[in-house]
Amino acid sequence: MAEFSRNGCLDHWCTKAMRSKIEPLKNRRSPSDPDAKIAKMKDGRTHLAHKVEHAVDMETTALVAVTLQGADQGDTTTIWNTVATASE
Incomplete structure (x- = not known):
């Protein structure tokens, strides 16, 4: 059997x-990048990835902040880190 x-x-x-x-x-876990988190793609598949967020000054269109967030976190939770970085 x-x-x-x-x-x-x-x-x-x-x-x-x-x-x-x-x-x-x-x-x-990614052997080459242990900090990568699971991200769900638009087609439903999953990948280990990071999420890059950036803040732009609307008057000058200059890039004022770039932050690297975990892909497993939603935009509404990570936006505050990007806003804080942009205000520095």
Whole structure:
């Protein structure tokens, strides 16, 4: 009889791709960038990424601040960091 592993697939049939679909997304880490967070793309896929926010002076159209935020945070929570950086 076939043995099932703890992730629910047959040991001899499991491939790396199958195991990666089973493991929780929150446990994924980028080996080249451990600070990257999970971002959901418009088409529904997920990627490990960062979110860059920038503030522009409307009169001069000059870039006054650039901040790097976690991709797992919403715009309404990270805007205050960008505003504070722009006001300095």
